[in-house]
Structure formats: C-alpha cells, structure tokens
Amino acid sequence: MLKIQPLRDEDWPTVWAMLEPVFRAGETYPCDPAITEEEARLYWAETTEASYVARDAEGRAVGAFYIRPDQPGLGDHVCNCGYVVAESARGRGLAVALCRRSQEIARERGYRAMKFNLVIATNEAAVRAWLKSGMRIIGTVPKAFRHARLGLVDAHIMYKEL
C-alpha cells in the first residue's frame, strides 16, 4: 500500500535525502552534481506545478515525484514528471507504482499526456520501469547526457497518452 500526499514543507528534508545521492552521482538526472539543497528545492518543489511524497504502510517516505507542464500555454496539456525512490526501498517495483499513480493524478489535474524528456539510455532500470508503466520511447537524443562515469550517452524521450 502506497500513500501519495502533496509535499509539505516538513517533508523536504526526507525528499532531499533521497534526491541528494541521485543528483550527486550524475548518472540519471541532468542537474549539476554540485547542486545546492536550495537549488534542488527550487527545481523539485518550487518551480513544479505539484510535488508529492509516497509513504509505505508504516508511514515511511519511500519515494517522491513532481508534475509540471512540459510546455507553456498551448502545450500545457502535456505534463512532465520526475521521480525518485529512496535507496533503501529499491528493487520492489516502486518506480512503476509511482509512475502509475502520477498518471492518475496528472489525468485528474486535466493533463492529456505525459512526457519524459531525458531518460538516460544507460539507466536500464528506469527505461524498463517506464515501459512497464505504459510509456513508450518516441525518440532518442544522441549523446544528450554527460554521464559521470560513461561520458556522452543517449537519452530517450518517452510518452503516454492519458
């Protein structure tokens, strides 16, 4: 059982604890690996339309995601989302659960489709999770990402009509 709640101010430290190692690693998110907590909060929680935290049956925060319009104005019926799963909660299919729930929420918020712009091709677990969530690859941007270990790698654009 996963409980999804809008992110409150007091949830931020928990979410930052999930995001920081991911951002610092420079393997899946484009943010500068030296991003500050303040910049991360702006990126994840302040400039997004909505930000959520997911808790397990025991109330532990196990993941988080944001939803924002992918484009302004005449393109704002397509949303973009970002996800993070706590390190301690990986390997249980949580990414798929989060993605499916975010699709429901996006639909309720009036979005007609969901689009990811930079799914790092070497992040196979993510690609698999999003495919399992009904997203499909609609294009691949060659060498779109400077992977911390692997250098320039491709990134997929993924899409699902809601």
Place this chain on the structure above:
Amino acid sequence: MLKIQPLRDEDWPTVWAMLEPVFRAGETYPCDPAITEEEARLYWAETTEASYVARDAEGRAVGAFYIRPDQPGLGDHVCNCGYVVAESARGRGLAVALCRRSQEIARERGYRAMKFNLVIATNEAAVRAWLKSGMRIIGTVPKAFRHARLGLVDAHIMYKEL
C-alpha cells in the same frame, strides 16, 4: 548579406513587433496567445542564454533568434533555439539563413548539438526550413500542441549534431 548582432535593449520593440503577431496567432509557438509584452521579453530575451537580431544589407531588422541550454547541468551541451522572421521578409529563405548562423554561433559558444522540442507538424514551411538547415526529425509527440485553428496537432523534435 545578413548581419547578426546580440539583441540590445533598444532592439526589443522591433523584435516584439515581429513576435507579437506570431504569438497571437497561436499556430507555431506554445506561448499563451494572450502573452503580455513583458512576459514575451522574459521568455525571449531574459531567460535565454543569448538573443540575437538579424539585419539586412540596409540595416533593417528582418529576424531574430535566441539560444539557450536545452537542459541544465549535465545536459547543457545541447542547445535549444527559437526563431522569428519579420512578416515583410518572408519567402526569401531567411529562416534557413538564421538557423545556419545560429548553429555557427552555438558551436562557438561550446554547444555540441542543437535540439528543437516543439516544431508544429502543420507548420510545413518551418519543418522544410529546418530540414534544409541540416536538422532531422528524431521523434514526433502526438497531439502536443493546441493549434488555434486546427485543434490538437503533432509536434516534431528535431536535432543536429554541431
């Protein structure tokens, strides 16, 4: 002969005169057709990395474009650009000339590739101009744009390594 210069404050009214009918029409750019001049300036000139105006041999402003990173941090070696050609200067291949010059400038600025995220599929003149400029379609987002006359239409993602 096309002269490309960084946009100065005093150029803005001329550029806004080119942009306003395009934004109001709601057929090619996603901005809200009711966008204010101030919002447009923020979008085109303030939140971009660099913004340019193109003048013909007589010194008349005939077009403009901006360059910005398509993604932050580890994705900021790919740029995104937007172009406008003055209504009175259309039909002379200016879009291709602007795009090619923007590619040179982007290369000088250190970008490794150029990417367009929302080339409205019904905007055939633009698609043709970008193909002619060496960009290629790497994906198509279904129903990504609420076209003012045609309703939901597809948009292409275009890309070129620099």
